[in-house]
Amino acid sequence: MLTTVSKYLDQHADRFLEELKEFLRIPTVSADPECKPHLIRGAEFVYKQLADLGMKAEIVPTAGHPIVYAEWLGAPGAPTVMVYGHYDVQPPDPLDLWTTPPFEPTVRDGKLYARGATDDKGQVFTHIKSAEAWLKTVGKLPVNLKYVIEGEEEVGSRNLEDFLAARKESLSCDVAVVSDTSQYAPNQPAITYGLRGILAVEVTVTGPKKDLHSGVFGGAVMNPATGLARMIASLHDDHGRVRIPGFYDAVQPLSDAERQQFLDLNFDEAAFKAELGISEVFGEEGFTTLERRWARPTCEVNGLVSGYTGVGPKTIVPSKATVKITCRLVPTQDPHQLTEALHQYLKAQCPPSLSFEFTSYHGCPAFVFDPNSPYIEAAAEAIREAWGVQQVRLIREGGSIPVVQTFKDVLGVDTLLLGWGQNTDNLHSPNEHFSIADFHRGTKASASLWAKLAAMQGDGSAASAANVC
Amino acid sequence: MLTTVSKYLDQHADRFLEELKEFLRIPTVSADPECKPHLIRGAEFVYKQLADLGMKAEIVPTAGHPIVYAEWLGAPGAPTVMVYGHYDVQPPDPLDLWTTPPFEPTVRDGKLYARGATDDKGQVFTHIKSAEAWLKTVGKLPVNLKYVIEGEEEVGSRNLEDFLAARKESLSCDVAVVSDTSQYAPNQPAITYGLRGILAVEVTVTGPKKDLHSGVFGGAVMNPATGLARMIASLHDDHGRVRIPGFYDAVQPLSDAERQQFLDLNFDEAAFKAELGISEVFGEEGFTTLERRWARPTCEVNGLVSGYTGVGPKTIVPSKATVKITCRLVPTQDPHQLTEALHQYLKAQCPPSLSFEFTSYHGCPAFVFDPNSPYIEAAAEAIREAWGVQQVRLIREGGSIPVVQTFKDVLGVDTLLLGWGQNTDNLHSPNEHFSIADFHRGTKASASLWAKLAAMQGDGSAASAANVC
Numbered sequence: 038m039l040t041t042v043s044k045y046l047d048q049h050a051d052r053f054l055e056e057l058k059e060f061l062r063i064p065t066v067s068a069d070p071e072c073k074p075h076l077i078r079g080a081e082f083v084y085k086q087l088a089d090l091g092m093k094a095e096i097v098p099t100a101g102h103p104i105v106y107a108e109w110l111g112a113p114g115a116p117t118v119m120v121y122g123h124y125d126v127q128p129p130d131p132l133d134l135w136t137t138p139p140f141e142p143t144v145r146d147g148k149l150y151a152r153g154a155t156d157d158k159g160q161v162f163t164h165i166k167s168a169e170a171w172l173k174t175v176g177k178l179p180v181n182l183k184y185v186i187e188g189e190e191e192v193g194s195r196n197l198e199d200f201l202a203a204r205k206e207s208l209s210c211d212v213a214v215v216s217d218t219s220q221y222a223p224n225q226p227a228i229t230y231g232l233r234g235i236l237a238v239e240v241t242v243t244g245p246k247k248d249l250h251s252g253v254f255g256g257a258v259m260n261p262a263t264g265l266a267r268m269i270a271s272l273h274d275d276h277g278r279v280r281i282p283g284f285y286d287a288v289q290p291l292s293d294a295e296r297q298q299f300l301d302l303n304f305d306e307a308a309f310k311a312e313l314g315i316s317e318v319f320g321e322e323g324f325t326t327l328e329r330r331w332a333r334p335t336c337e338v339n340g341l342v343s344g345y346t347g348v349g350p351k352t353i354v355p356s357k358a359t360v361k362i363t364c365r366l367v368p369t370q371d372p373h374q375l376t377e378a379l380h381q382y383l384k385a386q387c388p389p390s391l392s393f394e395f396t397s398y399h400g401c402p403a404f405v406f407d408p409n410s411p412y413i414e415a416a417a418e419a420i421r422e423a424w425g426v427q428q429v430r431l432i433r434e435g436g437s438i439p440v441v442q443t444f445k446d447v448l449g450v451d452t453l454l455l456g457w458g459q460n461t462d463n464l465h466s467p468n469e470h471f472s473i474a475d476f477h478r479g480t481k482a483s484a485s486l487w488a489k490l491a492a493m494q495g496d497g498s499a500a501s502a503a504n505v506c
Numbered sequence: 507m508l509t510t511v512s513k514y515l516d517q518h519a520d521r522f523l524e525e526l527k528e529f530l531r532i533p534t535v536s537a538d539p540e541c542k543p544h545l546i547r548g549a550e551f552v553y554k555q556l557a558d559l560g561m562k563a564e565i566v567p568t569a570g571h572p573i574v575y576a577e578w579l580g581a582p583g584a585p586t587v588m589v590y591g592h593y594d595v596q597p598p599d600p601l602d603l604w605t606t607p608p609f610e611p612t613v614r615d616g617k618l619y620a621r622g623a624t625d626d627k628g629q630v631f632t633h634i635k636s637a638e639a640w641l642k643t644v645g646k647l648p649v650n651l652k653y654v655i656e657g658e659e660e661v662g663s664r665n666l667e668d669f670l671a672a673r674k675e676s677l678s679c680d681v682a683v684v685s686d687t688s689q690y691a692p693n694q695p696a697i698t699y700g701l702r703g704i705l706a707v708e709v710t711v712t713g714p715k716k717d718l719h720s721g722v723f724g725g726a727v728m729n730p731a732t733g734l735a736r737m738i739a740s741l742h743d744d745h746g747r748v749r750i751p752g753f754y755d756a757v758q759p760l761s762d763a764e765r766q767q768f769l770d771l772n773f774d775e776a777a778f779k780a781e782l783g784i785s786e787v788f789g790e791e792g793f794t795t796l797e798r799r800w801a802r803p804t805c806e807v808n809g810l811v812s813g814y815t816g817v818g819p820k821t822i823v824p825s826k827a828t829v830k831i832t833c834r835l836v837p838t839q840d841p842h843q844l845t846e847a848l849h850q851y852l853k854a855q856c857p858p859s860l861s862f863e864f865t866s867y868h869g870c871p872a873f874v875f876d877p878n879s880p881y882i883e884a885a886a887e888a889i890r891e892a893w894g895v896q897q898v899r900l901i902r903e904g905g906s907i908p909v910v911q912t913f914k915d916v917l918g919v920d921t922l923l924l925g926w927g928q929n930t931d932n933l934h935s936p937n938e939h940f941s942i943a944d945f946h947r948g949t950k951a952s953a954s955l956w957a958k959l960a961a962m963q964g965d966g967s968a969a970s971a972a973n974v975c
Contacts, residue, residue: 068816068817068818068819068820069816069817069818070817127820127821128814128816128820130814130816131717134716192818192819193819219722233721235721235821237819237821239819244784245782245783245784246782246783246784247603247783247932247935247936247937248600248934248935248936249782249934249935250905250929250933250934250935251804251806251808251832251834251934252702252704252834252903252904252905252906253688253799253903253904253905253929253933254782254799254904255799255804255806255832255834255904256789256790256798256799256802256803256804256806256834256904257787257788257789257795257798257799257904258782258784258787258788258789259784259786259788260806260807262738262807262808262809262810262829263738263739263741263742263806263807265735265810266734266735266736266738266739266807266810267735267738267739269731269732269735269736269739270732270735270736270738270739270740271739272732273732313714313715313718313723313727314714314715314716315713315714315715315727315728315859316858316859316861317728317858317859318726318727318859319726319727319728319857319859320725320726320727321725326726329725329726330722330723330724330725330726333725334725335720335724335725337720337724337725337729337732337823338729338731338732338735338812338813338824339720339731339813339814339819339820339821339822339823339824340731340812340813340814340815340816340820340822340824341731341734341735341810341811341812341813341815341824341827342810342811342812342815343807343809343810343811344807344808344809344810344830345597345599345808345809345830346809346810346811346828346830347537347538347597347599347809348537348538348539349537349538349661349867350537350661350662350706350708350808350830350832350867350868351537351596351597351808351809351830351934352596352704352706352808352832352905352906352934353808353809353934353935354806354808355807355808355809355810358810359815360731361813361814361815361819361820363720363724363819363821365720365721365724365725388788389785389786390784390785390786390787390788392785398818398819399819434721434722435719435721435722435723435724435725435726436719436721436722436821437721437821460719460722463716464719464722465717465718465719465720465820465821465822466716466717466718466719466822467716467717468716
C-alpha cells in the first residue's frame with residue numbers, strides 16, 4: 038500500500054472513530070417496528086458517507102428497510118469488487134446488563150462499546166474509510182468498488198435478493214468482500230472460508246383462551262407451558278443429537294484433513310469455558326468444540342415465554358407459550374426442506390389439546406469457499422501487512438451470512454470473509470464492543486486489499502497460499 | 507333477617523357499589539414492590555370503612571404489607587365471628603387483554619369489571635356493608651365481629667401467621683368466615699367444604715454468563731432454555747401423573763360416596779370446554795374433570811421465560827431460563843416435604859453444565875371441613891334466604907386459601923367458605939369481574955348470617971343439613 042494512503046489513515050484515525058460513534062448512536066434495530074425512522078437515518082448516514090466521497094450513491098427503498106448503493110468505477114480494466122455490509126443491528130435487550138447504554142458509544146480500555154460496534158457498523162465502516170484514504174490522497178482507487186449496505190441482515194435480508202436480482206447486470210463484479218466475521222483470536226487475523234447456514238422459526242401453542250386460575254382449573258386442562266416444554270425436550274436425544282427426522286441426512290462429514298486442520302488450531306477449551314463462565318462444554322457426542330461450532334448442525338432455543346414472568350409467584354395456568362428456534366446448518370442441508378421437517382415434527386409432538394401455530398422466518402444454506410482461490414491470497418497479503426503478522430488463519434465460522442450464498446446464486450461470485458473483530462466482542466449480547474486497534478488495522482487492511490486485488494494475476498494461480506493456514 | 511336491615515341494604519345498594527369502585531381503583535398488587543404505597547392506601551381505605559362504623563380499628567404494620575384489624579364486641583354471650591379477607595390483588599398483566607383498564611372499575615352488562623372485583627375486594631366488602639346495615643338500623647349486631655383484612659394473600663400471607671399467633675388471645679372466636687370462593691354456577695350458591703393446598707417455587711438455570719451468538723457458540727454449550735424444558739418435561743409422565751418421587755404417597759383417595767357426590771353435580775363438560783376455549787380436557791388419567799380440579803394434586807407451570815421474547819427472531823443462546831411452578835395439594839400432602847422433594851427432583855434433572863437456583867415461596871396444606879357442622883347449616887339458611895333458592899350446594903374448590911389451615915392451627919376454629927362470585931369471573935385473569943346482583947345478594951346473605959349464627963343452638967346438633975347438597 039502507498040505510504041500516503043497509510044499515513045492518511047493514521048492521521049485521521051481519531052476522526053474516523055468519532056464518525057463511527059455518530060453511526061452507532063442511531064438505534065437501527067431492524068427487528069423492532071418502532072425503530073423504522075432510525076433505520077432510515079442509518080441509511081442516510083451511510084449514503085452521505087459514500088456520496089461525500091464523490092461516489093454515485095442512492096438510497097434504494099424496499100418493502101422493508103432501505104438499501105444503500107454506491108459505486109466508484111474509475112479503474113477500467115481493474116477488478117471490480119462489491120463491498121457488502123449492513124447498517125442494522127440486533128435488539129439491545131436485556132438492557133440492564135449493559136455497563137453503558139447500547140446506543141451511547143463509549144470507549145473503555147481501548148474498546149468502543151455500543152450495539153453494532155463490531156456487528157456490523159464498525160466493520161463495514163473500515164471499507165468506507167479505506168476508500169476515502171485512496172480518494173483523498175491518490176485521487177483514485179486501484180479497483181472499481183460497488184457498495185451494497187443493507188438494513189435487514191439481522192432479520193434475514195428479506196429484500197436483498199430481489200434487489201440483487203433486479204440489478205444483476207449493473208452489480209456485476211469479480212468478487213465480494215464482507216467484514217462481518219471475526220479473527221481467530223487477538224492478533225491472529227483470519228479469513229473465514231466456511232459458514233453455517235440457518236433456519237429460524239417461531240412456534241406458539243395455545244390452550245385455554247385466557248390465563249386461568251391454577252387452583253380452580255389446574256389439573257384439568259393441558260398447560261401450554263408444559264406442553265411446549267415437552268415439545269422442546271423432544272428436539273434432542275440424550276446424546277445431544279437433533280431428533281428431527283432426516284436432519285442429518287444431507288450433512289457432509291468432515292474430512293480427516295479438515296478435522297486435523299481444526300486440531301492444529303490448538304483451540305484452548307479451558308479459556309473458552311472461562312470466557313463463557315461455564316463449567317462444562319456440551320454438544321453432539323463424538324465431536325470437538327470447534328467441530329460443533331463450525332461444522333455440525335444445531336437446533337437451539339433463542340427465546341421462550343409463557344404466562345407470568347414478573348416478580349414473585351402468580352397462580353395461573355398460562356393461555357399460551359411461545360418458543361423461538363434457530364437451526365444452524367452445514368453443507369449440504371437444505372433450509373427449506375428442514376424448516377418443513379421441523380414444522381411437521383413439532384406439530385406431531387404438540388399435545389392434541391393445544392392449538393399449534395408455526396411461523397418461518399428466514400433461512401439460508403451453509404457456504405464453504407475454495408481455500409486455494411487467488412482472492413484468498415490477495416486478502417491474506419493485505420492482512421499480513423496491516424497486522425504485521427506472518428500467518429493469516431484459515432478458519433470456519435458457526436454463524437451465517439445468508440447473502441454469501443445469494444451472491445453466488447445471483448451474481449455468480451465468491452465472497453471474501455475478512456473478520457476484523459473478535460468472537461468475544463459480545464456480538465448479539467450486551468456490552469458489544471470493537472477494539473479500536475482492530476478498527477484501525479481493519480481499515481488499513483481494507484486499503485491495502487484494493488491494491489492487492491488490483492495486482493492479482495489474471496488466473497490467480499501464481500499467488501501462493503503457503504502462508505495461509 | 508330484620509326487614510329494616512334488608513331495606514337498608516336495598517336503599518344503599520348504589521352507594522355500596524360506588525364505594526367498592528373507589529376501593530378497586532387502588533392498585534394493591536402485593537407482588538409488585540412498586541405498588542407498596544398503594545397497598546398502604548388500600549389498608550387505609552379498609553380501616554376507614556370499619557372505623558367509621560364505630561368499631562375499634564387499627565392498621566397493624568408487618569414486615570410486608572399491613573393488616574387491618576377491627577372489632578365490634580357489643581353482643582356478650584352471642585357467638586364471636588372472625589371475618590377474614592384480603593385487600594391485595596393479583597398482578598393485572600397481560601394488560602393488553604383487558605377491555606377496560608384493570609384499575610378503572612367499569613360496569614358492563616350488570617357486571618363490575620376490575621382487578622380484585624371478585625378476588626377479594628368485592629367479596630370481603632359484603633361483610634363490611636352487612637355490619638353497616640345492622641349498626642345503622644338496629645344500632646347493634648347479633649354477634650360479635652372481628653375483622654382481619656390482610657394485604658399479602660396473593661403472595662402467600664407471609665406475615666399473617668405471626669400476627670395471629672401474637673394476638674391469639676384477643677382473636678379468640680367461634681368460627682371464621684371467608685368469602686373468597688365461588689358459587690357452583692350462576693344462581694346455584696354453594697358452601698365450599700374443601701380446598702386444595704399449594705406450594706410455589708421458582709427455578710432458574712444458568713449456562714453461559716451472558717447471551718451468546720447462536721452461530722458462533724451454538725452447539726457447543728448447553729442451552730439453558732432447552733435444559734429447563736427437559737426438566738419441565740420430566741415433571742409428568744405420559745399419563746398426566748406427576749413424577750416427583752413420593753408425590754402421591756400421602757394423597758387421601760376420594761371415597762366412593764364423594765365421587766358419587768361429585769357426579770351428582772352434573773358437571774357440564776361441554777360448557778366447560780366452550781368457556782375455556784379448549785378442544786379437549788386433559789389431566790391425570792382415571793379421574794373426572796371435577797375430581798382433577800377439586801381433589802387431585804397438580805404440578806403446573808405458571809410462567810416461563812428465557813432469552814429473547816420480543817418481535818421477530820434473535821439468534822442467541824440464552825444465558826438463563828426461569829420457570830415458576832405451583833403444585834396444588836390435597837389431604838394429607840405436606841407442602842414443606844413436597845417442596846423439598848420437588849427441589850431435589852428438579853436438581854437431579856438439571857443438566858450438569860447448568861447452574862441451578864431454587865426459590866421456595868409459600869405453601870399450605872389442603873383443608874376439608876366437616877360438612878355436618880351446625881355452622882354450615884346456619885350459613886346455608888342465610889344463603890337460601892338471600893338467593894331465594896331451595897338448595898345450597900356443598901362443593902370443594904381447587905384453589906387454596908392458606909389461612910384456613912392457619913385459623914385451625916393457631917386459633918382452633920373452622921372456617922365457613924361462602925363464595926358469592928362465579929369461577930368464570932376471571933379471577934387471576936384479564937377482565938376480572940363480579941356480578942352486581944351477586945354483590946348485593948352476598949351482602950344480604952352476610953347480614954342474615956349474623957342473625958343465623960346468633961340463633962344457632964349451642965351444640966349445633968338440631969340444625970338440619972337436609973337442604974345442603
